[in-house]
Amino acid sequence: MALVDIGLPGLDGIAGLRILQERYPRIAPVMLTVYKDDDRIFRAMCAGACGYPLKNTAPAKLMEAVKEIAEGGAVMSPEVAMRVVDLFRKAPVREAGWVGLSPREVRLLKLFAEGHQNKTAAAELGIGIHTVGFHLRSIYEKLHVHTRSQAVARALRDGLIH
Secondary structure (H helix, E strand, C coil): CEEECCCCCCCCHHHHHHHHHHHCCCCCEEECECCCCHHHHHHHHHCCCCEECECCCCHHHHHHHHHHHHCCCCEECHHHHHHHHHHHHHCCCCCCCCCCCCHHHHHHHHHHHCCCCHHHHHHHHCCCHHHHHHHHHHHHHHHCCCCHHHHHHHHHHCCCCC
8 A cells, every 4th residue: 555645746646646556556545635626536536546535534544544445445534535426426427438539549449359459450440550559558548457458358348349
């Protein structure tokens, strides 16, 4: 587990969290911060935070949160949890493609699901292999995955491709 603050000097804690997740995917990052605005909460959760207790959390409660997270749970201060619930209540119901994949990214995922490799997918789409790499990085970011197989699995599971 890693405790991270959003207001780090030199590097935004959310950007740091993304780097931490990329390099050490088994670490459970927790945002321990004073910030409780919707934007920061949402960005931290999207970046991989598995907890968001506020710094005014009582030490005993913080220790309980650490244990909960170590056991695979997720913890938020009650005030933050209500903000998250409110965010979801206000969020519009979205279609299967809500993650914002472009038509070309969806087509590329379909080709990968059919067994194409980067080179054959590039030929099929009439684009360069470097462009395929660019689209893959964009897909990974949008789907919050790290490999092509994870991207295809997520796209199939979420109904983004058939």
